Amino acid sequence: MNSIKGFIVAGTHSGCGKTSVTLGLMAAFARKGLKVQPFKVGPDFIDPGHHSRAAGKTCHNLDGWMLSGEVLRDIFSRYSQDSDVCIVEGVMGLFDGFSALEETGSTAHLSKELNLPVILVVDARAMARSAAALIKGFSEFDPETAIAGVIFNRVGSESHAQTLQEAISLTDIPLVGCLPKRNEIETPSRHLGLITAEHLEDLEGKYSALADWVEEHLDLDTILEALPDIPMPPRFDELPMIPHTRIGIAQDEAFSFYYEENLRMLRYAGAELVPFSPINDKELPPDLSGLYLGGGYPELSAFDLAQNTRLRRAVAEFSKSGKPVYAECGGFMYLMESISKGDRVFPMCGVFPFRSTMKDRFQALGYKEIELSGDCILGKAGTAARGHEFHYSALADMPEDLNKCFLVHGKNGDIKAEGFLTEGNTLGSYIHLHFASNPDLAKNFVEACINFSKQEKI
Numbered sequence: 057m058n059s060i061k062g063f064i065v066a067g068t069h070s071g072c073g074k075t076s077v078t079l080g081l082m083a084a085f086a087r088k089g090l091k092v093q094p095f096k097v098g099p100d101f102i103d104p105g106h107h108s109r110a111a112g113k114t115c116h117n118l119d120g121w122m123l124s125g126e127v128l129r130d131i132f133s134r135y136s137q138d139s140d141v142c143i144v145e146g147v148m149g150l151f152d153g154f155s156a157l158e159e160t161g162s163t164a165h166l167s168k169e170l171n172l173p174v175i176l177v178v179d180a181r182a183m184a185r186s187a188a189a190l191i192k193g194f195s196e197f198d199p200e201t202a203i204a205g206v207i208f209n210r211v212g213s214e215s216h217a218q219t220l221q222e223a224i225s226l227t228d229i230p231l232v233g234c235l236p237k238r239n240e241i242e243t244p245s246r247h248l249g250l251i252t253a254e255h256l257e258d259l260e261g262k263y264s265a266l267a268d269w270v271e272e273h274l275d276l277d278t279i280l281e282a283l284p285d286i287p288m289p290p291r292f293d294e295l296p297m298i299p300h301t302r303i304g305i306a307q308d309e310a311f312s313f314y315y316e317e318n319l320r321m322l323r324y325a326g327a328e329l330v331p332f333s334p335i336n337d338k339e340l341p342p343d344l345s346g347l348y349l350g351g352g353y354p355e356l357s358a359f360d361l362a363q364n365t366r367l368r369r370a371v372a373e374f375s376k377s378g379k380p381v382y383a384e385c386g387g388f389m390y391l392m393e394s395i396s397k398g399d400r401v402f403p404m405c406g407v408f409p410f411r412s413t414m415k416d417r418f419q420a421l422g423y424k425e426i427e428l429s430g431d432c433i434l435g436k437a438g439t440a441a442r443g444h445e446f447h448y449s450a451l452a453d454m455p456e457d458l459n460k461c462f463l464v465h466g467k468n469g470d471i472k473a474e475g476f477l478t479e480g481n482t483l484g485s486y487i488h489l490h491f492a493s494n495p496d497l498a499k500n501f502v503e504a505c506i507n508f509s510k511q512e513k514i
Contacts, residue, residue, distance in 0.1 A: 059285035062142035063204065064097070064174045066150040066163045068190065072179040073209040075103055076241065078145040080270035082111040083263040085141055088276065093139035095132065097163050098147030099423070099444035099488065101313035101351065102252050107145065110263045116316050118144065118170075121154045121161035121423050122442040122490040125169045131317060131492070132170050137291060141280065144172060150194060150201070154423060154467070161423070164201040173204035173283065175232055180208040184219045188226040195229055204282065205232040207274070212237065230282075233274040241265045252312060252353065299328035301345040301505045308333035310361060311386055313351035318491040321498035322348070326506070334390060338366045346380040346433075346505035347371070349387025351488055355414050355449065358395045358402035368405045375407045380433040380504045381482040385447055388476075388484035396452070407482055410458075412449040420445045424487050425465040426475065432461045433481050433504040434489075434497050441497055443489035462487070481508065 065081065067074035086092045094107035094115040099122065104115035116135050118128050136142050146163030147153075153162030167174050176194060180187060187208070195203050206229055211217050217234040224231045241262065270276075303322065305314075311334065319329060329348070330341045335357055340347075354361060361368070375381050375391070383391050389412045395402045396413040404411075428439040462475025462485060476484045481504065491498045 058137075058288045058290075060136055060139055060142060060288055061280050061283045062136070062144070062170075062172050062286050063279075063283055064144040064146055064163060064167055064172050065177060066146035066167075066174045067148070067177045068179065068194065069149040069152075072177050073235075074145060074177040075106070076266060077177050077207060077209060077235065077270070078103075078143060079106055079110045079263060080266035081274075081276075082107060082143050083267035084270045084276055085143070086110070086112050087264075087267050087271075090140040091138060093136050093142045095135075095142065095144040096147075097144060097166050098161070099446075099490075100147070101315075101488075103145060104316075105252055105312065109259055110266075111143070113139070114316055117490075118166055119161065119444075119490065120165040120169065122444070122493050127492050128166065128169050133288065133291060136286075137288060142172075142286075144170075146174075150174065150176065151197065159198070164198055167201050171286070173202045175205050175207060175279075176203050176229075177207050177209050179210055180216070180220055180234070181210045181212070181237070184216075185223045185226075187220055188223040191224060191229050192227045195227065203229055205230045205279075207232045208234045210237040211235060232279060235269065235273050238269055241269055252309075297324060297326040299323075300326040301328070301502060301509055302330050302341070302343050303327045303346040303348055303502070303505055304332050304341055304344045305329045306334050306347075306349045306387060306390075307331040308335050308357075309352075310335055310354045310357035311350050311352040311390075313384075313386065313488065314348075315488070315490055315492075318489075318498065321491045321495060322502060325499045325502040327502045334367055334371070335360045335364060338364070340367070340370045340374060344374070344379070345509040346501070347374060347382070348501075349381070349383040349390060351385035351387060354386045354389050354404075355395055355397060358397060358400075361390065361395075361404065362402040368403070372405045372407055375405075375478060375480055375482045378480040379508050380501065381407075381480075382433060382501060383482070383484040384488050385445075385486050388486060389449060391482065391484050392451075393453070395449070407478060408476055408484055410454045411452050413452045414449050416448075418446065418448050419450045420447055420486060422446075422467055426462045426487065426489070427465070428461055428475075429463045429473070430461045432475070432477060432483055433501055434483065435494075435500040439496060439500075440494060441489050441491075442493040443487040445487045447486055
């Protein structure tokens, strides 16, 4: 039986520097010639894009609220098979998840599900002996969460590092190392989080600098040697179906937010996924039976999207033909009449008879559970699934007679109607659904595309 090494990089809180530390570790281990498999706890799309580039292998989300423990273990096992080390970046603080009262969805929850040790990143700015109290509190809050070591980040000087080393000796947690503050290598962010890999220049240089930072101050070999071996039994995955239908998938700097597992499940259900760029392409790929328009930053590319009138018209005609179209968040915005930014209005596809307008504060943030209130391209009425919603845009000029097929159950027990339908087979929503929360979603969407193709040929 093969075995691998693996660990989780967790933080005491958001903003402690765990993403920079994670990227540095991934890039450094990859530079040593190891096959690094990256994962990300939670629903985020942006960090996985950076992980994939830094590690050289596609990152996969592991979300303990959207997905069952069985599915989490299956995803981890599937993509870890041919790796030397698996590095999982946590979400928010170690114990932060769906609720303040229990652990579901937290990094600690995932650590237990996968039996992975945790390396805790502590922002040590303006902290000395108090660091020991903080670490002791984290280790004793939930003794079942295995904190294997601590990395102090943003350390001010060598004497500061020495003080922190003395302080942590008051706990039972070993020190992995101290990383000095380096403003020039911290990854910049904007309204939805970090700036996406597609929008950053000199990525390789940034990852290389992070690897240098980590290699200079942490002993990578010692980290690996201290980690327990994780047995990896051989897998016998079913082979994907021979493609029976072609589904166009929007992929460019405006649209890049997709759960990798969603794409895999569509392929396994019999779809050939054909990428196209709403920014650059003048027409849709040929012989498509459906479209999948994911999220991203269409507001940042609104001018370029608006300028490409031929592609906007092609998407509108595709939708009007009745072929299945599924659009999430940014893809949903692209199908509206327009995107407004301040006093500027950028025309979009006009499939939905309303527009989106950008706001200064986020308009929605959090996990969502949906139930289909009627039949649609994702399934029959009563079908349930889980997802996540996060956006700064709001809907405007909404007609009163819109057709909706989602009943959205919020965290506080509230229920609202969402999931907008056109007269054809176009479904748009602000919610990013994770297909692995209900495998029937991918099968149903592919089946809808296949069935429409058959009807066209009759």
